[in-house]
Amino acid sequence: MPADMYTMNRTKDLIISFIKARGPSLPVHIARDVKISPLFASAFLSELYGEGKVKMSTLKIGSSSLYYLTDQESQIENFINHMNTREKEAHAYLKQYKILDDEKLEPVIRVALRAIKDFAIPVKFTQNNQPRLFWRYFLIPEDEAQKLIATKLEPPQNKDAPSTVQLVTSPEIKTSPSVSAPETPRPKRKVHTPKPSAQTSIPEITLPLPEAITKTQEKQTKTQFPFTKLVNEHLIKREIHVIKIREETKKELSAHVSLTTTLGQQDFFLIAKDKKRLKTEELIDALQKAHAEKMPALLLAPGDIEKKAQLFLNEWSALLKFEKLT
Secondary structure (H helix, E strand, C coil): CCHHHHHHHHHHHHHHHHHHHHCCECHHHHHHHHCCCHHHHHHHHHHHHHCCCCEEEEEEECCEEEEECHHHHHHHHHHHHHCCHHHHHHHHHHHHHCEEEHHHCCHHHHHHHHHCCCCEEEEEEEECCEEEEEEEECCCCHHHHHHHHHHHHCCCCCCCCHHHHHHHCCCCCCCCCCCCCCCCHHHHHHHHCHHHHHHHHHHHHHCCHHHHHHHHHHHHHHHHCHHHHHHHHHHHHCCCEEEEEEEECCCEEEEEEEEEECCEEEEEEEEEECCCEECHHHHHHHHHHHHHCCCCEEEEECCEECHHHHHHHHHCCCCEEEEECC
């Protein structure tokens, strides 16, 4: 084995040993222990993540993700103080109830659950040919979650226990034709009726908004930012198709794109920067963002790459591509 390959494998082993001993860790802490620069620590972690040997959190500590091993998932909860207030509320709510029905949640909680991907696992079910979305607390086993969801979708109807039936089926107002004499449950249902109706009507208005906003932003930014026009012209020329724009500013653009290769259709995470010279730090940042999306990176810029950064690009050419905007 070549010496440099041995050194790289040795460094990877040291990184894994550190994470195993310390739990979820930041690249800067790993770099300090392994005695390498934070830039190279991030690069090694990206490769280990691509190999499936470590996991990476969507939770950010500052601008960095946490890296951890498969059996350390529960330890990510030690860092929930870095979430915003709404995300903390959604986490606590999900942890308490284990399973949440998406369409019965308030919009702010629904948005927050989509942001805390480390803790909220989406589970899709079909009821009467209609798709239903539930959220599973990440430490609840899948089989237990399925049983809980099945209970919510098909509540048990037990004539000997009418109170239990009322509690379970309270959102479904139409399910009690036989109990007509006592009128006390009906006022309760009338009191509770506005809440489900409001909750179900709000998602219908709220759900399309992200796509609508994205489309309007795309139209606006195409006319606002000259750099975006330059990127679009390059993508059209190279027959690269934009699947989804993730972020767009005056000087930078990120998106999911797709292009045809000799091996078929290939998706990339595109990062375009309006810069005359790219440094190693920017290449590592692009590589990390692409790994978070589980895609190779495609970096575009009108400028060139510094010599040191070119060495890094050559080393990671399988996962990072660069094209100059002309």
